[in-house]
Amino acid sequence: MIKRLGKPSKLMLLMLALVLVFVAGCQAIGGVDLNAVLKNSLKVTSSESKQTVAFKLELDETAFDDLTDEEIAIYKLLSNIELQLNDVKMEDSSNVSFNGKLVLGGAASIGFSMKMNEKQAIVEIEGAKQPFAFDMTGTVLTELAGISPAAGTPAANDESLTALGHALIDTIGGYAIDNLPNPEKIEVKPTTETINGESTALMQVHTEMDGKAIWAWVKKYVDALVADKAGLEKMIKGVVEVLSSDPDVWETLGTVNPFEESGELDAPTPDELIQQGIDEAVAMLEELQAELKAMETEDPESIDMLLGDNLTVTADVYVDTKLDIRKQAFELSYTLPTEEEEELALFPIKGFTVTSTSELWNVNEAVKADEVIVPETAVELEQLLELNSYRFMKMFKDDSAVYDILKNKLHLNQQSVSFYTDSYYNPPIVVQGGITLVPLRSTADAFSGVITYDPKSKGIQLFDEPTGTTIELKIGSDKVLVNGVSATWSFPVTSVGGTAYVPARSLSNTLKAKLAWSDLFDEKILTIEREV
Template sequence: MFKQKRRTMLLSSLLVLVLLVLAGCQPVGGLDVNKVLTNSFSVKSAESNQTITLELTPDNTGLSPQAQKMFDLFGKMKLTVTDAKTEDRFHASMKGTLEYAKGQIPFQLAMDDQQLTLQIEGAKKPLVLRTGAAALGSAEMPSPLSKALQEEIDKLSKRMVESAPSLASFVTRSFPNPNAISVENVSEKIHGESVNLQKLHAEVRGSELIDLVKGFLTNVLADEKGLKEFIGGLYDVYSPFLLAMAKEAGELENDPMTDMIMPYLQNKTLAVEFVFTFLKTQLEQALSKYDASVAAYFATEEGAATKAWLGGQYVKVDLYVDRDGMTRKSVTELMITAPEGKADGLKSVKVTSSAEMWNINKPVKADKVDTSAGVIELNGTTGRITPSKIVASLEPNSQLYKLLKNDLQITKKEITMLMNDNGNDYGFFGTKPYNDNGTVMVPVRFVVERLDADVEWDAATNLVKVTDPLKGTVITLTIGSTTATVNGTPQTLEKAAVLVDGTTYIPVRFVTENMGAEVKWNQETQTVSITRD
């Protein structure tokens, strides 16, 4: 079953790949398809809108209650982007809604070369996700990379974006045309304006994949100049970063592997020739055995099932192209079916998309998300972000809160601990809970962090502070004292917190029940169980 799923994912990925680069080599009806596809990577600024619909069909072979719940919630979803603006390749914004069975969730997103900022309806503050080098460290855990390497990561991201048009051109022109492809002249409304366009229609069936892949490999092998330029383009993108890494590794470890690869990183001609020779040899060997290998596989029982399954997969696409070779509108339909009884209740996945674009490569200003009231950091500068912290950042009556907390139950926790002398260390530095005359004492960080709360330790005062974002509870305990506070109110502990070999132990029931969790003790198995919704 695992092999079948892996093969399904691989072939599905190939089908999507063919969609992205279909019709590369030959012009169709006077339309230079390669230019059209390459132009999609050369868009530097534009405005657009898009609607994407996802439909999941169950196979009704006895779904589990949990699986049925997921199908009921997400069997049909729609993402509507009403206003997308690309200012340049590193600054963009969009507004839209995500619709599922129980309602809609509006959102606004803004992106630059350092971070992605997302405002979702119901969130108390915008969410910020750091990107590039900014995402590598936090105040508690700084990045292990040097400043020079962090700078190279940012440069690498920019080089990848800037090189995309030239690299994509080689890939798109190497793909053969699918069997079903045509061009006709049409008039369409784009953002309310009637525009004369050429409509490129293409369909790719799963049964065509074998021949299309062979054609692609054949064309790549035949285009020696193009392949070398493609390898050279990749070298220009990645070699500065790899060279910086190799130099730093060599300085720190005197690594023989670094000495071996350094000449290639310092000599583009040498590197390109080496990679080209290797790829050419591999392609020649693969193509020489391609037909025989495919025939042999399809002759097996598994291969015959795969061949039959491929016939049910397809992708259809309509591209509406203006006289400059720019795609102004697109309509896509992708169907992936699962082998019968091999996808845990999933029969098929259908994705449809429609989009239109205007103001291409004209001055466009991306919108900003208002962060004047502060943000919630998802990475980069603050401590860990947990499901409970995300839910706590939402208004309890919001649609997103209800989805995450009630429907998906992302804050639900179940912890089981066994009291013994030689067993589990629970992954926490070799410490384990113990029973002190009927009171279960647990390592504070182990339990509290698994309940998505934070722990602070003040060595000067021997004070432990537990902050639970979900309930808003703040608990303080002092080593050796049976008095604690819950939100500032003093309470008496059954046992005092203690310090054992540098690890703070606390009475599990007091802390977890004040965080809204339920604690159960099984005398027969000597097991303590903690659950929280």
């Protein structure tokens, strides 16, 4: 139900919430009712927009000496990430489309697009050989988890649920939003900004806070919530009244209205349940208030480290005459403490910055998202979950940016399998002459191989996709065919408890892999690995 109550696009929610937490206050500023702005933002059911979110790490290259080349490459790749969303069309909470670009390391650029409705979503990624399709009803995930979907649950009415969501926002906002204190540094002024290419008269709300101001603001907010017991009681009673006004809500949720008279002996009355909820909410807020005070007394160092001068937040929100947000810019910057603590001395990150910008237009007006068309070639979710890392990498073209990252940065082309001598399940076996045998199927599975078995002839065929090698073996024989060419392995294929074991070195050489023994305490470990 939450999904359908009418909200901004999911990718905006986090940044939007952070921004508005700092700009909303209990009093209007410069003629702008900031609380009304916050409530309006939660009631956006349709819009067009474009958004950019960027994440940058400040790296300490003096700590690179203790890292491998692969680890350094990963840090540099993730040190500069930018997500661009363009042509975002939100028709309603279920029907959304957009295209965008993901830039990694300031260089590798990956284009993509997404279209979704209440039933399905289709994602296309630049360089992918096929599009990806996802079930949006939850049916596939519940089936994969072995859960039977509930039968007989009525479909929700979008309009009624949206209206219900707006009523809940107004009811809850009277307590949770109206008690928000003003930041110390906040200013409002008229300005003109370009929105979707058009010059638009707006009110700019600017605020900035450091960590200490954020901590003071949080304490002040909690204090205000605790003090407003009358507002809390009014909110809880209002929520119950709103939910009870639409009996279809409880039916949609598949449960009964707990605030109706049940008729059971000694069952709590609706008024008693409401009072119980109020008492529990008051106790929770008072406990939170006490914990914040205790933290200041018992662990001020941690507060200073996390919420000190090294954390800064700035936000600019641009509001139109209808009190709708039309543009916003947000920046959060954090610098790690400089104390010479051992756990930080080898950490190659000195700090990070998160920025977000967005523009919105056609807010709560008629917007049509692009139609979802799932081609027959689309890869479904259940198919994706069955892929190992190598097969997932091969879903992208060899000359694509995604393939380059997966292979040369994340090294998904590296395959390995380890066998433990003390394991009760398929351990390696050392036979006379010092030859080590390993389970064929376990090795093949780790290396993306496909095995077929003929129980009549006891013949086994292994097809190794990465190398294009076909190996034909037979239980009890040391003779094999490799791509049709006869070869002799160092030990016959042996069945142990129904599992086919083969000589490790012979198999490794054929699959162009290396094997090595290592020690873990008193246990020996055999590892077979390769890069394809």
